[in-house]
Amino acid sequence: GLHIATYFETITTETCESEIFILVYVMHLLFTFVQTFFIFKNHKLVINKQKPFVRFGMMHLMATNICVLIVTAVMETNEDYRLQSYIVNNVTLEGTKSCYEEVTLARSASPYLFPCTIIYSIIGAGIIYRLYQYIGVRIKQRWPSHTSFTSSAPTGASAIDCDKANKGLFLGLLVAVFTLIAIATFFVFESRLQDMFTAVKVLFTTEIVLMIITGLGIAWGYIRLSKLKFITSQFLSVDSVLLLVALAGSYIYLCFKLIAVSTSLQGNVAGILSLITTIFSICQITEQTVFILDGLCRCAENDNQMMQKPGRAVVTFLLVCNLALWVVSMFEVKKTRVVRLHEEFYGILAWNIITHLCVPLIIFFRFHSAICLSKMWYNAYQKEKTT
Template sequence: MNPDPRVTELDSPSNEIVQNSDDQEPELDPLLVWAPSGRRLISGLLGLNVVLLGAALVAGEAFNPAGLKHHEPQVFMLLLLGVSLVWLLWYLLWARRQPDICPHKDHHAGGITVTVVLMLFAAFSLLLYICRIGYLISMRDCKPALFLFTTEYELIFPLQTYLLWAHSKDCIHRHKIITRSGLMLILSADLLLWLNAVTEDTIHAEIELEKEDSLIPRLLPGAANSTLCQCSASAACLTFRKAIEVLYPFNMEYYLMAGCMIYVMWKNVGRRVSPDHHHVAQKLTLHIVYEGGVIFGLVFGGLVLAAGVTVFILYQVWVGQKQLRLTAFLIFYGYHLGVMPVMSLCCLAGMLVHRLERRANEGGHNPTRSLDVLLLVAAALGQLALSYFSLVAALAVGTEGPLGSLDLSYSLLSLLELILQNIFIIEGLHRKKVTAPIQEERNTDISLLEGSTPTAAQEHDGKKPWTKQALKEICAFLILSNIMLWVIPAFGVHPQFENGLGKQFFGFSAWFVLVNLGQPLSVFYRMHSVGALMELLITA
């Protein structure tokens, strides 16, 4: 028996049918007669092969760029982006206008929070592409023209933002094989563009070579000739390059978030939702927090924000000055070593409150909820990996100096805080929600991937129990703290790359890839945690 009678999946081979209007014998979809059976088999295999081939090409360019003489990775990406854009235009201009193509909507997908953040990241990505075009034009004597052509294609690709904004809730019931294949191609393109951004170290290598001229032959053999065409002599080129350095984390976050939403659309192809599954959206406002009486969490969280903004500004100003560079690292590490233990204690307190409430776990299967939890755990792997690698580097290089000791302490506290926060959030997400009376039932768009959750029931005596109030205070503090821990790395503060310990032990190229892989995932984790904590705050 389906645990939720309102929702049924039509993705199994036996359910890939088309019902006639008279509710008589179901007739098979003609396309399926010529297609292999299985849930999403064709599109899944297509996406797997595209991603593996693209990853091999990207890895080849990263580790042996001279071996790919015909710019095979760029050509492959051009073809993939071209085919993806063709499907995108086909769906937006023709397919979506067909009658009954989307008879159902998944109101758990595409919440207002994730949509607004996605559009913000898309705007930053467009600005990045414009700056990259300016940079490539300034460096046209040294950069292949194909790079400029690929960037222009990427400039068009955020057209998928409109698809996700307008159609992320669609449960498409026609042209299923073509639709799933098209969505899987877009998902593959997002993943490969993200992977390419992770491994692309040309600009950062150029900056490193300018900082350490004496290390050019050792860091990057054969790069001596490339320094002749660096953009340090042009103010416009330097401006474009600095803008790329600041904006590229947002571009990585855009690909990750867009890929997640495309995946939800792909899962929803053929899904059926009962008409009585209505949805009433209510925007999350400060009025909800005000009604909840949250005071201490907002006050202490506000202090964390104010201190974080100060640390962020001072770090950005001082880290580029040789005499103040050590001070910049000290204030960065000091801030985090002060905030993360408090966050860990809050998570422990929240876990204790969960035990005292003894609320039952939520039953049934919710694909969007499962993806939320999976993304929370997977994104945490970025910071966890960085912490472990930094820990090894600090132990190997030595902790006699202040930076080694601080980096080791920071790595250990990061591990503790991430593990405890994940346990607290996941336990809260899986607790059974208390539904309100029908006349007062309201849904709130708060989760990063899930657009709605029921609000808690009103207390009959008009008083809120202390456990509910404690959870609200804890969630409010953790939300503001995670926002600040998101802002600091998102806007270019990367002490793990700049303090030199990891580069000294692992080498420039390997450490750059590790940091570029871990930092965007860490930023995505903080942002995703904010969405999940908002949900816990409202449903406490």
């Protein structure tokens, strides 16, 4: 939508893109709307007619989401590379000077919003694949319990009970308030005081504190949830696979950062904070992934565990903390543009490719972790369903 608005915003000057891209953006907007409507309308539908054609359509739709993901990453990488090359060299190709000198709404919001397109494509592909799995499958009682992508509760499901979650929710809200204050401080230093280095230091410090808190919470949560029954048949669900995909992208990005920072560290505070944040991130996402994969396979073994709900407060706390980390991770591109150790080490083009492919997966990891924790929050305290 912002790209469409940019066309009218720069209508009196030369633009960096052909006018045909307006049609592309309009079609992309329509595709997103229609697909979202289709998913919300049909996410519980089991199709038993014309199954070969439906399977072909689902596979085509899933491939379309993957193509949108790739095209978005390539286009954003190209745009950022051309813009940064112009800034560094202070030269442009003929006919592009005016568009790169103008500050447009889409260009200002791009570091925060382009990952959303990629995340939407990943989630869309995951939901379509799940629909594909259940083509022709007869459900006797109700839709399967994998409802992390859709918030609609099945018919006959018990009401959500917030028992044993109050302490975790209260502590989580304190963490959320701390995060919001830190983000507000970031914008004060960035916009009003024009001090980007201090602004980025605030983000690094916030991220380190959040990861230390969540790391301790995960350790305590694992001790509490280990009392519950483990179900091996639940280990490789779609949620688990998507979490592992996001983890792989996060590992790749963090390893690239670690190599660059440890090799090019010059003793400045921002560089040291970047190194500490990277090391803590690798440890925290590893610990959290193991905890979530284990927790998704847990359920209550008896009525006493259903009543006591061991570890539910911790799961609630971790859910809110991951939402806070998700918000902080939205500023990852902004941080790398201030701390230029990585860009100087790999080069503008290589680093742009790395960030545009991997940063959305880090953001998705935080977002999907919150989804998986919400699923644990409910399912881990129910008895195992017998077929």
